[in-house]
Amino acid sequence: GDSVTQMEGPVTLSEEAFLTINCTYTATGYPSLFWYVQYPGEGLQLLLKATKADDKGSNKGFEATYRKETTSFHLEKGSVQVSDSAVYFCALSDADSSYKLIFGSGTRLLVRP
Amino acid sequence: GAVVSQHPSRVICKSGTSVKIECRSLDFQATTMFWYRQFPKQSLMLMATSNEGSKATYEQGVEKDKFLINHASLTLSTLTVTSAHPEDSSFYICSAKIRGLNTEAFFGQGTRLTVV
Numbered sequence: 001g002d003s004v005t006q007m008e009g010p011v012t013l014s015e016e017a018f019l020t021i022n023c024t025y026t027a028t029g030y031p032s033l034f035w036y037v038q039y040p041g042e043g044l045q046l047l048l049k050a051t052k053a054d055d056k057g058s059n060k061g062f063e064a065t066y067r068k069e070t071t072s073f074h075l076e077k078g079s080v081q082v083s084d085s086a087v088y089f090c091a092l093s094d095a096d097s098s099y100k101l102i103f104g105s106g107t108r109l110l111v112r113p
Numbered sequence: 114g115a116v117v118s119q120h121p122s123r124v125i126c127k128s129g130t131s132v133k134i135e136c137r138s139l140d141f142q143a144t145t146m147f148w149y150r151q152f153p154k155q156s157l158m159l160m161a162t163s164n165e166g167s168k169a170t171y172e173q174g175v176e177k178d179k180f181l182i183n184h185a186s187l188t189l190s191t192l193t194v195t196s197a198h199p200e201d202s203s204f205y206i207c208s209a210k211i212r213g214l215n216t217e218a219f220f221g222q223g224t225r226l227t228v229v
Binding site for chain 2: 036041042044045046049089093100101102103106108
């Protein structure tokens, strides 16, 4: 079945550092890929998405490119802020999973001033 | 963007009682709603998928008689945890999709359930 694998956290960075959170996926079809962010005590918010190969999703300085050849969707940000501290979830959705969202395990990011 | 409201945000109940959690799509029609459970510092586990007007589809290992899901309208789904026990304490999150196959899912704020 479909699955998503994320790098384990926590990831601790200093403010203005470069961020990469790795995400790879396994899917039989052609999934859409998502990054969600969860702030403490809250639900999930969609951060960005990409629906086909080579698409780049971007939002709030975060970017991720849908790489079919490496089945990856790594999240990057050039300069993180303290306010970016949260848990980030990579997810996929496709017809083979009845369009349910399948989540990775989540990566906690802590940005220190 | 579309808004999904989940209520209550926190609830504490006694062991053996039932608790109902509501999930409402405020400005769109949600033909499909999903209910997730999240354990501390872990990912979201899909519990069930509910389509308006039909019975919910439960994931393997989820007790349908314990976690009752009702999706009676295009804007409301409810999850009732029946005869709650301390091990049911968790963070429950709903999400809703706008009509269409592969559209974005919008998430509620989550409900922290504590069973004492």
